[in-house]
Amino acid sequence: PSTPTISLSSARGSICRYSTESSINGCTALLYRNHGNPSQVVQLESMELPSVGAKSVLVKLLAAPINPSDINMIQGTYAILPDLxxxxxxxxxxxxxxxxxxVKTLRPGDWVIxxxxxxxxxxxxxxxxxxxxISLPxxxxxxxxxxLGVNPCTAFRMLSDFEELKPGDTxxxxxxxxxxxxxxxxIAAARGIQTINVVRDRPDLTQLIDRLKAMGASHVIKEETLRQHEMKELFKTCPRPKLALNGVGGKSATELLRHLQVGGSIVTYGGMAKQPVTVPVSALIFKNVKVKGFWVTQWKRTHSQDEGALRGMLDELCSLIRQGKLTAPACxxxxxxxxxxxxDTAMQPFSSAKQVLVM
Amino acid sequence: PSTPTISLSSARGSICRYSTESSINGCTALLYRNHGNPSQVVQLESMELPSVGAKSVLVKLLAAPINPSDINMIQGTYAILPDLxxxxxxxxxxxxxxxxxxVKTLRPGDWVIxxxxxxxxxxxxxxxxxxxxISLPxxxxxxxxxxLGVNPCTAFRMLSDFEELKPGDTxxxxxxxxxxxxxxxxIAAARGIQTINVVRDRPDLTQLIDRLKAMGASHVIKEETLRQHEMKELFKTCPRPKLALNGVGGKSATELLRHLQVGGSIVTYGGMAKQPVTVPVSALIFKNVKVKGFWVTQWKRTHSQDEGALRGMLDELCSLIRQGKLTAPACxxxxxxxxxxxxDTAMQPFSSAKQVLVM
Structure with a gap:
């Protein structure tokens, strides 16, 4: 099939044409012209590149993952959608x-995200x-x-911004x-914070438990266990959680918040179950549970003028990576x-490894 | 029926016997020995009173309302229950x-709550x-x-502690x-804050709307209206609410939070519908809606060492009462x-007037 050469401006309108010529004037890209099923609407196409302007940079992409939010954006169901x-x-x-x-802050050879x-x-x-x-080491x-830019940043902020967590907290x-x-x-393990990690039951559960514990998980339990007497035994070994982090929604979220301390927070960053978060009135009034959400894109936009906030977080995360305390998920x-x-693989419910495009 | 004379210590253990004799050594009281249906388990009985100790006061009750939480406490379903x-x-x-x-702060003749x-x-x-x-003028x-001590304090705190509301806000x-x-x-009207007030449909709806508007309500609407196109028209006249206050739960709460501003809060203080608060995941993540609860009893306990906090609130509320800006509900x-x-009347779902026992 032919790959027609097209020219387009970025969804955010940040690309302008300038008169100087760049060393590369084209690229190939995974483009979509309509929202729909990703493997049907996305096409590999050749594209022209604008010249490099005074405040612009020409970059070669090295690697880019396929995240759930990328899929939702192509499907047209995400909270922000690009111009097509x-x-x-x-x-x-x-x-x-x-x-x-x-350009003042970047030089050829730098890595950026x-x-x-x-x-x-x-x-x-x-x-x-x-x-x-922004540059990375x-x-x-x-x-x-x-x-680095989405998942570890989401985890970092949720562990930092909602409850004051001390070593030993859960x-x-x-x-x-x-x-x-x-x-x-x-990140929690690096800070001495204990984690209770809930996973769905699956054939290779024992290996999964071993793998998450090797990463630093204090406890790994199945969803069903949340409703069982075992939880009482578990809470003899660690304090009740101040913070619950919810990427699922529905019953799973309600079960998490039942175990929170008085005054604790449940923070939702995803809704894999496609069901709302249901909160008993008594948990709000008498247990003073706070129910909030987190979206790293909004955090980045809110802090876009505060260079130190993003830089500081990336520095801390890179330091953990160098120390071997933070590894990428299986890719x-x-x-x-x-x-x-x-x-298609990225859209499987039990997708075992993150799909990363390497250019 | 005979009313036996009994002696009991207060649920909070604050009554002690002292050697001096007080001018009154008995009272009649509405007492319950078991949890259950209020009109069946509550009895009018004569009780001995302890003597007035050095740090105690003898009071004559003047008036006391029957609140929903009193009913729940007798039924045994409330979050805090007394010793029986x-x-x-x-x-x-x-x-x-x-x-x-x-006793340093109180004198005979003072009113207290x-x-x-x-x-x-x-x-x-x-x-x-x-x-x-604590004394009242x-x-x-x-x-x-x-x-004064429960409902106006609940309203006052919820309008003060969750979102920064300026005149003109909703x-x-x-x-x-x-x-x-x-x-x-x-209280909102006295602060120049607009209110959208949702009521259940009922035969005397027009009179109710007129009565609430006379109190200062900006808008009074039926629950069904929350789901209708009229809301768009309404939001041409006032900004979207920063704060939603929920005494119902269930669908009604979800409908309220749908109309919140980005970053707004919904605060639950009651659950008349006996159904949980259900929050769409997208409202948490992409609208940054915060879901919290409020319980005035907990607020009072948290602030029990901060005399100024309770005193300041009561002074402001009494000032509004004197100015005719805050009236008691129909009693x-x-x-x-x-x-x-x-x-029995207090337990009717559409109880029109608050039942107040006057001694």
């Missing part, structure tokens, strides 16, 4: 090839505004860099084997041309 | 008759610890004083005709001996 046509992908790591004359959602990372190269990206593993979470869940286990490397299979 | 036997009633106004030798739940106010007289009560109407609430609801309308005066009928 759009390049898929919101996360990934790129290397700077060329910088414009007025997007500052915000909507950049369109599933492509071989891009011309971006300097302000669209390039001494961390490629897959860690490619998956956090309970569902979806413990998800990207966010694994980051929560590791499957996929070439750009194999995108259809990768999109 | 117990005197019913948690709210009311009393007049000091006699003070102990070391309980500082905390559990005092047992449905009685003609009581010996109480000085710290169990006696230039406000009797029914305002008798009903608050939405259900159960708008309840005791708390009416206090919310009036039905009932003699202590007519308690059975009063209890």
């Amino acid at each position: 046509p759009a390049v898929g992908g919101n996360e990934g790591v790129a290397q700077i090839l060329e910088v414009g004359s007025q 997007p500052r915000d959602a909507g950049l369109g990372t599933w492509r071989t190269a891009a011309v971006l505004a300097e302000d669209d990206v 390039n001494d961390i593993p490629l897959f860690s860099a490619a998956t 956090v309970i979470q569902n979806a413990a084997n998800s990207g966010v869940g694994q980051a929560i286990i590791q 499957s490397e996929v070439g750009l041309q194999d995108f259809r299979k990768a999109l | 036997p117990a005197v019913g009633g948690n709210e009311g106004v009393a007049q000091i008759l006699e003070v102990g030798s070391q 309980p500082r905390d739940a559990g005092l047992g106010t449905w009685r003609t007289a009581a010996v109480l610890a000085e710290d169990d009560v 006696n230039d406000i109407p009797l029914f305002s004083a008798a009903t 608050v939405i609430q259900n159960a708008a005709n309840s005791g708390v609801g009416q206090a919310i309308i009036q 039905s005066e009932v003699g202590l001996q007519d308690f059975r009928k009063a209890l």
